[in-house]
Amino acid sequence: MHKKNIALLGATGSIGLATLKVMRQHPDKFRLAAVAAGRQWDKLLPIIEEFRIGTVCLWDSAAAAELRRHTSARVLEGMDGLLELVSLSEVDYVLNGLVGAIGCRPTLEAIARGKHVGLANKETMVMAGEIINAALKRNPSSLIVPIDSEHSAIFQCLAGRPVSEVEHIELTASGGPFRERPKADFRTIRKSDALKHPTWVMGEKITIDSATLMNKGLEVIEAHYLFGMPFERIKVVIHPSSIIHSFVQFRDGSLMAQLGCPDMQLPIQYALTYPERWPLEVERLDMAKVGKLEFHPPDMDKFPCLGLAYRAGNLGGTAPAILNAANEATVARFLEERLGFEEIPRVLAAVLDQAVIKQNPSLDDVIGADHWAREAAVRILSESDGAYSSAPASVSPVTAAHAAKRSGPTPSGKVI
Numbered sequence: 001m002h003k004k005n006i007a008l009l010g011a012t013g014s015i016g017l018a019t020l021k022v023m024r025q026h027p028d029k030f031r032l033a034a035v036a037a038g039r040q041w042d043k044l045l046p047i048i049e050e051f052r053i054g055t056v057c058l059w060d061s062a063a064a065a066e067l068r069r070h071t072s073a074r075v076l077e078g079m080d081g082l083l084e085l086v087s088l089s090e091v092d093y094v095l096n097g098l099v100g101a102i103g104c105r106p107t108l109e110a111i112a113r114g115k116h117v118g119l120a121n122k123e124t125m126v127m128a129g130e131i132i133n134a135a136l137k138r139n140p141s142s143l144i145v146p147i148d149s150e151h152s153a154i155f156q157c158l159a160g161r162p163v164s165e166v167e168h169i170e171l172t173a174s175g176g177p178f179r180e181r182p183k184a185d186f187r188t189i190r191k192s193d194a195l196k197h198p199t200w201v202m203g204e205k206i207t208i209d210s211a212t213l214m215n216k217g218l219e220v221i222e223a224h225y226l227f228g229m230p231f232e233r234i235k236v237v238i239h240p241s242s243i244i245h246s247f248v249q250f251r252d253g254s255l256m257a258q259l260g261c262p263d264m265q266l267p268i269q270y271a272l273t274y275p276e277r278w279p280l281e282v283e284r285l286d287m288a289k290v291g292k293l294e295f296h297p298p299d300m301d302k303f304p305c306l307g308l309a310y311r312a313g314n315l316g317g318t319a320p321a322i323l324n325a326a327n328e329a330t331v332a333r334f335l336e337e338r339l340g341f342e343e344i345p346r347v348l349a350a351v352l353d354q355a356v357i358k359q360n361p362s363l364d365d366v367i368g369a370d371h372w373a374r375e376a377a378v379r380i381l382s383e384s385d386g387a388y389s390s391a392p393a394s395v396s397p398v399t400a401a402h403a404a405k406r407s408g409p410t411p412s413g414k415v416i
Contacts, residue, residue, distance in 0.1 A: 003031040004272065007091040009082065009106060011035040012043040014202050015097030015120045015147070018264040020047065022272065025281060030272070034085050036098075041067035048073050055088060057081035059102065079105060086110045093272065095147075096121040099205055100328055101370055104128050108363070111135045111142040118271035120147035122222045127321040128366050129225025145271040146226055150219055152267035153245035153258035154227060161250075163228050170247040171219055172239040173298065174199045176211040179238065183302045189341035191334065199242040199262050208331045212344055213298065217309020218327075221320045224313055231313050236306065238296040243285065261285050304345040312352060317359040318369035319352065325373035326351040333381065343381075350380045 006023070010016045016037070023030045032051040037044045039060035048056055048071055057076040058064040064077035076084055079102070086094045086106045094110040095118040096103050103121030108128070110117050112135065119125070125132060136142055146152050150171045158166070177196050178189065194211040195204060202210070209215035220234050237247075242262045249255050260266050261283040269280050300307050305327075312323040330347045333339040339347075351373055358365050 003029060005031050005033040005090050005092045006272070007034040007036070007086055007088065007094045008032060008097065009036045009086070009095065009103070010038075010097030010099065010120075011047055012037040012040045013097055013099065015095075015264060015268070019095055019097065019268050019272075020051075022265050022269045022280070023051075026278065029278075033091050034088055036082055036085055039063040041070070045070055055085060057085045082106045083109045086115070087113055091115065093118065095268070095272070096124065097147075099123075099203055101127060101325065104366075105363075107132065107144075108135055111139050111144075114139050114141040116143045116145070118147050118268065119144050120268075122148060122218050123324055125222040125225045126218050126324045127370065128361075128363065129221070129320070130316075130360070131363055131366065133225060144226070145274050146222075147264075147267050147271045148219060148222070149242075149262075149264065149267050150246040151223060151226055152270060154223065154248055156258045156270065157246070157248040157256040158227070165251055166229070166233070167249040167251050168233040168235055169223060169227065169229055170235040170237055170249065171216060171223065172242070172244055172246050173213065173216040173236055174210065174242050175238040175240055175296070175298075176213065178211055178302075179240065179296075186302075186342040187340060191337050194334075194341060198240065204335055205328070205331055208334060209327070211341075212305040213303035214305035214309065214327055214331075214344075214348075216298075217306045218324065220306075220309055221313045231310055236298050238298055240294055241290070243290055243293060259285055305348065308345060308348050308352065315352075315357050317357045318361045318365055319355065319357045321361075321366045321369045322355045322357070322373040323348060323352060325370040326377040329374040329377040330381075333378075339381070347377050347380055351376045354380075 008016055008019055023032060032053055034055040035044065035047060035053055036057040039058060041058055041063045044056060044067065053073055055074045055076065058067060059078060061077050064075050068075045083106060086109050093116045096107055097120045101123050104124045104127050107117055107119065107121065107124040136144065146155055154169050177193065177198055195207050197207050197210055206215055216236055220236065223229060223234050224231055244257045244259050247255055247257045263282045265280060265282050269278065298306055308323060312319040326348050330339065330344050334341060334344060354376060355373065
């Protein structure tokens, strides 16, 4: 049997490490051909040695230089390195577990090369869903299979059925650590509180997004582009135990759900083996032990980030990219403990209010919107509170390389 040759982006993160666990269970079927990470060269080194990898990429140039001193593998760096890595002729499959906007261009490059993509980088579809879908139409040999547990669940429930048969889809959300906390107490929330997710073990940024429900909002936008579902037919329900990963309500009244213990190995392996299902050693769900399943409507007043995501999604064009970029910049400030938790949605709303939204955007338009939104978020913080005025603008690595080539939209609150 021909081994599937995989390029793993984000190898040292939670998705990457879970992917390695899956691959270790099937050494006769998977080969790790290339890996990429941010700056943790010391964590990447044992992966290179274990899987005998010939080509690697680090985003950070200093980390790449250090890694070259410790390995004979070819070490690439930066965005150019990521694009070269996913373009390797020996790579059949790209698993994108990168965090943030930098995941967008490698996904597009993989599609252009006709490769299959396992997508755990939701920012790809949030920023450039229209562009990604157009690229998939131009390259029919390519395919995206979602890895987020919620989108994997919907993908599995649809099982190839047309969207015309679907009444609505329903994304489940754990509700994060503050589901039962009164809104009046949000001003006391600290970084350490927000990083205590009740169900999943994830990276810092996505854990904060889960606490604000922005993660679910970004997933709503991602679902719109992945499944071609109008926003009014995408619902969210709070399900604290994270046993049911999402629902699909069909027009005939049937409600399909995908259940499983909270373990990312399951959607990762399904993405890698689709349309087949292979054995996987993970915890099995015992429904008798689970007992009751609990569901609640989301509190849109307490968690306004979810409503902001619906707003950006309905605006379309560059609005989702603007919201995502502003959120990345604002969450980074919160993680630096220089911003209050309840200020996050206020900044995001202000950025959307001021943004120019361009419809039918090009990739340069999206990158420009991303760059403008990050600068706008920091400017709004500086204007509203002098305590933040000395902080530098949070510019995305994906936009920095393009800043000299174009300018972003100016703040006038218009849609063009």
